[in-house]
Amino acid sequence: MMEPMEVDHPVRTSLSARCVYQLRLFFVALQFFTRIPIPRWVGFDERWLQHASRYFPAVGIVVALVCALVYVLASLFWNQSVAVLLSMGAGIYLTGAFHEDGFADTCDGFGGGVTEERVLEIMKDSRIGAYGAIGIGLMLALKWMTLASLPSPSVVVALLIVHPFSRLAAISLVWRMNYAKANGKAKPIGQEMSNGEFCIAGATALLPMVLLGLTEWMSWEAIAAGVLLATIASLWLARMFQRRIGGYTGDCLGAVQQVAEVTFYLGILAALAY
Incomplete structure (x- = not known):
């Protein structure tokens, strides 16, 4: 008789068991990266984070949907600048400023530190x-000015495309680089990421982009410009991280997500203006 499936090591059992395992991984990622409560049956094991990283872009889709909804509702009562600001506030609250905090810590560490040890020490300090x-x-x-400068319908489309893609850019560091310190908040998701897991993350991030491009809600030129700028910025940051500290930290992931997000918006704005 076939043994039950282990929750932290999926085997080829029934389709339903595998689906439940994948759903559990998604909820674990959602719990780790947002304030959204998850069902009690999911449970938690730190080892699951190792495999839950494949759903980081899927979490981005959830965040994008919430931000887009807040933007649309706010647009009914206020001008675009206010609606964008409220949308950004909703996203920051939903994620607990997780990525913004990482970006700020990275700025402090790489701006004020000279040696690898000093950079990591500064980044670990909770003070800004x-x-x-x-x-x-x-x-x-x-980010506010760029989104507020887009045509109103393009704001919603940009949010739905950019949030998952920027998280794919961040998780690519887990896929290709080494973690830079022995302990930290990203260590559970920073030990390894298989090619198959990255493909799942990539497919999730590209799905909204392809669907919205095919339905012509946004031009392929604008999407390509955003992808290009975000990719260049992410590669530049990854190279700096590797040179300065020999890898990445959880704060570095947040920095890449934030920079990839804003540069993608800049690429869209430049293409639409041209």
Whole structure:
């Protein structure tokens, strides 16, 4: 008689058992990266985070849907600038400023540290410094201005495309790089990521992009421009991380997500303006 499937090591049993396992991994990722409560039956084991990283872009779709809904509702009562700001606030609250905090810590660490040890020490400090405050302020202002400058229908489309893709950019560091320190908040998802898991993440991130492109809600030129800028920015950051600290940390993942997000918006805006 076939043994029951282990929750932390899926085997080829029934289709329903495999689907339940994948659903559990999605909910674990959702719990880790957002404030959204998950069903009690999911449970939690830190080892599941190792495999739940494949659903990081799927979490981005959930965040994008919430941000888009807030934007649409706010647009009924206020102008676009206010609606965009409220949408951004909803996203920050939903994720607990998880990625913004990582970006600020990365600015502090790489801005104020010279040696690898000093960079990691600064990034570990929960206090925000001048580099972090200035960096996150400029990042949020640029994101707000860029989205507010897009045509109103394009804002919703951009959110649905960019949130999952920017998280794919972040998780690519887990796939191709080594974790830079022995302990940290990203260690459970930073030990390894198989090619198959990255393919699942990639397919999830590209699905909204392909669907919205095929339905002509956004031009392929705008999508390509966003992908190009976000990819260049992510590769530049990955190279800097590798050179300065020999890998990445959880804060580095947040920084890549934020930079990939805003550069994608910039690419869309440039293409639409042209």
